[in-house]
Amino acid sequence: MWSNQAQEPMTPQKLLQLTGHSPETSVEEVELDYLFRNCAQEKEWHDEIQKQNVQKYQSLVKTLKDNLIDIQVYRIDTISIDVYIVGKTSSGDLAGISTKVVET
Template identity: 80%
Template sequence: MPNEITEKLKQASDGLLMMSESEYPFEVFLWSNQAQEALTTQKLFQLTGHPPETSINQVELDYFFRNCAVEKEWHDEVQKQDVHKFQTLVKTLKDNLTDIKVYRLGTINIDVYIVGKTSSGDLAGICTKVVET
């Protein structure tokens, strides 16, 4: 069922932009048969094509989306709709993937990979970029 999961993630992330100092869309990925072994830093670098000296840190899923998926009193209707879309995205990730981890690779221009395991032994998720100077 891997296509089903990527399809759900595509639908849930469609049109959403990750806000930072710049705005980037989300891309869906599927790494077939990669969930049998632990996802080491080294393996993540291989899968994403990052050099081994890239700085990496890991955050919780809810923490990563803390500014996007929580409605604030001052939000207008459009922002509220976006919050709802981010909540749906987080729920879609949690409903379809287990053992979800959020990896931030690099500094300033940071590649973010939200990776989880599928029931069929693949790794899947979404990636985006954030800019933090």
């Protein structure tokens, strides 16, 4: 959580600064639902474990949407990608989660 950072709009440049990335680092903005498009939707070929994972991702998305406003998703860099899901809390702070994904 970044306290007192929500007064100004979040921008890719601001996120790079807050996370200690170089200002020249590649940043892509995507929608929250787009980020979870492949893991939060049950498919008919899923086994029981995969179905349980889908429910976990659906719960995560719901929790984020219920607790944050103006949610933005940033993918930083390529191949080994840092993902930041950031939104505003009711108290005016920025909060969210981060993860890493690898795309080849």
